[in-house]
Amino acid sequence: MAILSPRMKGWLERFGCHIGTATKSGFPTTIVVEQAAVEGDSVVSFDLTDAQVNHIKDNMQENPYVALAPHAIASIRAAYQFKGAATLSGNTLKVDVKEIYCTKPGPEAALRLDTLPQEHVIKFEESRWRDVGPPK
Amino acid sequence: MKMNAEMLNSLRAIGQGGVVVHLTTCSSKGVPNTVGERFFSAFGDEHLVIADMFAQKTKVNLNENPFGVITVAHPVKGRYWAFRGPCMIIMWGEDENFDFHGAKAGDVLREWGDWASKDPPSEVPPDIRPPAVCQRGVITLKVDEAYSWKPDISGEKLL
Numbered sequence: 001m002a003i004l005s006p007r008m009k010g011w012l013e014r015f016g017c018h019i020g021t022a023t024k025s026g027f028p029t030t031i032v033v034e035q036a037a038v039e040g041d042s043v044v045s046f047d048l049t050d051a052q053v054n055h056i057k058d059n060m061q062e063n064p065y066v067a068l069a070p071h072a073i074a075s076i077r078a079a080y081q082f083k084g085a086a087t088l089s090g091n092t093l094k095v096d097v098k099e100i101y102c103t104k105p106g107p108e109a110a111l112r113l114d115t116l117p118q119e120h121v122i123k124f125e126e127s128r129w130r131d132v133g134p135p136k
Numbered sequence: 137m138k139m140n141a142e143m144l145n146s147l148r149a150i151g152q153g154g155v156v157v158h159l160t161t162c163s164s165k166g167v168p169n170t171v172g173e174r175f176f177s178a179f180g181d182e183h184l185v186i187a188d189m190f191a192q193k194t195k196v197n198l199n200e201n202p203f204g205v206i207t208v209a210h211p212v213k214g215r216y217w218a219f220r221g222p223c224m225i226i227m228w229g230e231d232e233n234f235d236f237h238g239a240k241a242g243d244v245l246r247e248w249g250d251w252a253s254k255d256p257p258s259e260v261p262p263d264i265r266p267p268a269v270c271q272r273g274v275i276t277l278k279v280d281e282a283y284s285w286k287p288d289i290s291g292e293k294l295l
Contacts, residue, residue, distance in 0.1 A: 018207050020160035020170035026201040028168055030160045030218055032209050032285045048287075055291035067170040069158050071209060075172050076156050077264055083167070101193075103171045106266040110192035130263045 002042050002097045002114035007125050008080055009038045010133030015072035016046070019093070021059040021086075031055055032071055039094075044068065044082070046093045053091055060088045066095055069103070074135055079104040080113075104128070137279050137295050138181045139219075146215060147178040147208065155215070159186060159275065160205040161197035161223065169193045174260065175251045175269075176206075179276065183239045186275040187251040188225050189266065194275065198224055204277050207285055217294060221280030227273030237278035248274045 004012070016034040033046045048056075066086045070078035083099040100114040102124075113121050125132075139147070148154040160170045171194065175187030184206055188195070198204070204223030208215050222237055228249060232242025248254070252269035282295035 018158040018160070018170050018172075018209070020162075020168035020205070022162040022166040022168045024166045026162040026164050026166045026203065028160045028162050028203065028205045028220070029291075030158065030170065030205045030207045030285070031290050032207055032216075033287070034211070049290065051288055051290040051292075063166045065167055067160065067168040069170040069172055073155050073210065076174050076260065079172065079264070081169070081171060083169075104264070104266070105174075105187075105189040105191075106268065106270065107190070109190055128263070130261075 002082070002084070002100050003118050004038060004042060004097060004100070005118065005121050005125060007129075007133055008100070011070045011075070011078040011080070012036045012038055012044055012068075014134040015070060015075065017044075017068040017071050019046070019056075020067035020069070021056045022063055023059055024063045029056060029059055034071060042084075042097045044095045044097060048091045048093055050091065053088065057088060060086060068095060072134065077129060077131065078134065137281065139178065139279060139282070139295065143217065144178050144181055146210075146213070147176070147184065155208065155210045157186070158207045158209070159194065160207070161194050162201050162203070163197050164200040169197055174257065175255070177248065179239060179244060179247065182279055183237075184219055184277045184279060185244065185248045187248070187269075187271050188227070188273040188275050189270060190272055191275070195225055198275075206277055209285070216284045216286035217282055218285050219277065219279045219282050221278045223275065223277040225273045226276050230273075236276055239276055239278070244274050244276055
């Protein structure tokens with residue numbers, strides 16, 4: 001199980017995500033949901049509109065693994081990607097995050113963060129970004 | 137498929153009035169990968185380009201499944217766009233006459249192969265600016281279709 005840091009949770013809850021989905025054979029569809037709720041250490045929950053549900057429900061049925069990247073104009077500050085298994089129930093999409101990556105361009109691109117101890121992740125974040133969370 | 141004038145006028149890097157965009161690619165088995173990108177522009181009126189700054193998983197995915205989606209999100213300015221189509225990385229060393237759905241590799245690399253010189257990330261604060269803008273090539277997407285990601289009409293075709 002991956003553990004989301006307080007900084008990650010702040011970005012996810014404040015601005016939501018671009019949610020990458022795909023068919024089993026790799027045909028991608030991305031939706032954007034502008035708010036999320038984090039439950040516990042690793043579950044991210046989204047309230048979808050009916051149109052969003054219709055847009056991704058076939059993909060969810062055949063391939064429930066999704067990718068999340070923080071939304072917002074300032075999201076270059078939130079250089080994270082989260083991957084995990086999603087469950088669509090009614091208009092609620094819940095993603096149990098299994099993998100966390102740094103997506104900062106350059107040598108740290110694709111650095112895996114969920115395999116590090118949480119205190120190392122916090123130190124990593126503090127050493128890379130001056131802010132501790134999203135803009136108000 | 138040609139993008140419209142409103143799209144072409146706003147598809148640019150954040151320092152020039154654009155926004156961070158997000159590129160989604162997938163493995164051949166359907167595992168998606170979604171990453172925010174700052175170095176972004178249109179190339180002609182049918183292609184979108186992103187600097188390839190050693191995007192590891194993106195490269196692996198595009199090698200086995202050359203298809204992608206670029207989402208552009210600027211709700212304040214009414215941009216709720218997603219562009220989907222064939223996608224590849226045109227890397228330095230490619231035959232300059234190689235044609236990717238109407239885009240010549242040499243033309244793409246000459247125009248966008250040295251992004252740091254053409255469009256330096258001067259608006260990016262020091263704590264998030266890459267220590268060096270090292271570019272391996274240009275991620276190029278041919279726009280086959282565009283749909284809206286606007287929540288109440290998500291999936292509606294724009295082009």
